[in-house]
Structures are given as C-alpha cells and as structure tokens.
Amino acid sequence: MLVTRLKEKDTVAALITGKAFIVNCHGCKEAGFPEKEASEFQKELSSEGKVTGILTTEYICNPENLRLHLNLHSKEIDEADCVLVFSCGVGVQTVSDHLEDKRVYAACDTYAVPGGQGVTPLEHDCRQCGQCYLNLTGGICPITACSKSLINGQCGGAKDGKCEVDPNMECGWERIQRRLAMVGRLDVLKSPVRIRDYGNEVKASE
Numbered sequence: 001m002l003v004t005r006l007k008e009k010d011t012v013a014a015l016i017t018g019k020a021f022i023v024n025c026h027g028c029k030e031a032g033f034p035e036k037e038a039s040e041f042q043k044e045l046s047s048e049g050k051v052t053g054i055l056t057t058e059y060i061c062n063p064e065n066l067r068l069h070l071n072l073h074s075k076e077i078d079e080a081d082c083v084l085v086f087s088c089g090v091g092v093q094t095v096s097d098h099l100e101d102k103r104v105y106a107a108c109d110t111y112a113v114p115g116g117q118g119v120t121p122l123e124h125d126c127r128q129c130g131q132c133y134l135n136l137t138g139g140i141c142p143i144t145a146c147s148k149s150l151i152n153g154q155c156g157g158a159k160d161g162k163c164e165v166d167p168n169m170e171c172g173w174e175r176i177q178r179r180l181a182m183v184g185r186l187d188v189l190k191s192p193v194r195i196r197d198y199g200n201e202v203k204a205s206e
C-alpha cells in the first residue's frame with residue numbers, strides 16, 4: 001500500500017510562476033490521498049487567480065486514460081505555465097511524460113506502508129521514497145530511472161547514453177538532463193539535493 005501526503009504548501013506555491021493546471025488522481029483504492037487538504041489548497045490557489053483548470057479523475061498512471069482526459073483540457077493546459085499533479089509518483093511521471101515540454105510538478109510525497117498493492121501494467125515506477133524529487137528532475141524519478149538511485153547527477157559511467165550497470169537501459173540522468181533542458185530548468189542542477197530525511201517516516205497506523 002502507499003499513502004501520499006501534501007508537500008509544504010509554500011514550497012508548492014513557489015513553483016507556480018504564473019498559472020497552473022491541476023490534476024487530481026483519486027484512484028487507486030489501495031492508495032491514500034489527502035483529498036480534503038488538497039481541495040482546500042486548490043481553493044486557495046484558485047482564489048488567488050493561479051489556476052486555469054482542474055481535472056479530477058482516477059488511474060492517471062494509465063497513459064491512454066490520461067491522454068483522453070488531458071485532451072479534453074488542452075486549452076486550459078496551454079494557458080498554464082505548469083501542471084501541478086496531486087497523485088503518487090507514478091501518476092506525476094505519467095503526466096510529465098505526456099506533457100514533456102511543460103513544467104510538471106508533484107504536489108505530494110509518496111510513502112510506502114505495509115500491505116499488498118495491486119498489480120498494474122505501469123510504464124513508470126515509484127519506490128515510494130517519501131521525499132519526492134520529481135520537481136528537481138523534470139518529472140523523471142532518479143530513484144527508479146537510475147540503476148544507482150543517484151539524486152545529485154550522473155555517475156559518469158554511461159556509454160553512448162546507456163547505463164553502465166545495465167546497458168539495456170538508457171542512463172536515467174541523461175534523460176533527466178534532456179527533460180530539464182526541454183523545460184528550461186537546467187539551473188536546478190546547480191543546487192545539491194539533500195538526501196532523504198528518514199525522520200519523515202509514515203507509520204502504518206497513520
């Protein structure tokens with residue numbers, strides 16, 4: 001199972017330089033989402049004129065489902081400078097992949113809690129690390145897209161764009177750099193990322 005928790009509101013609000021289009025994912029049922037808190041935060045952003053539109057659906061980790069829903073909101077997405085996603089890390093990565101020339105941000109952190117989890121044919125993976133880095137890596141997870149789960153840039157071992165650990169996969173950090181360049185955010189790589197705060201664990205009973 002997994003739960004998502006809202007990131008610090010000030011941190012998320014600071015990411016919005018103009019207006020945002022919001023995506024809420026209210027599935028799957030084995031995941032816990034901060035629906036009430038997210039809704040209150042979104043009302044605040046709307047009242048400040050920072051929202052072009054809101055899509056609330058489920059299973060945004062299904063690319064086909066997501067594409068159909070996003071197409072219905074293409075005008076509101078065009079009007080926005082960024083897309084703010086309230087979902088687990090897989091959902092954010094799926095949106096980011098679909099809108100790769102748009103700044104896509106995670107509004108939540110994803111935590112693992114004990115228990116079974118449904119099996120879904122996902123194109124992306126989230127290890128539920130509890131401190132989501134996607135806002136610093138162009139929506140590509142450094143924990144799962146890099147064989148060494150590096151969070152401060154590549155190891156330098158890639159050859160012809162392939163990972164030195166697994167030559168069958170693309171170097172995750174080369175992908176991250178390309179994506180950040182595409183959305184004009186290469187500057188974020190100049191600031192070292194703090195390693196995960198393990199004091200932030202979520203207990204199964206919470």
Ligand code: SF4
Pocket residue numbers: 089090109110125126127128129130131132133134141142143144
């Ligand atoms: S950084 Fe990766 S593993 Fe951690 S919450 Fe985000 S998507 Fe999941």
Ligand code: SF4
Pocket residue numbers: 145146147148149150153154155156157158162163164165166170171172173174
């Ligand atoms: S080559 Fe790239 S993906 Fe592979 S371990 Fe190094 S940085 Fe990570």
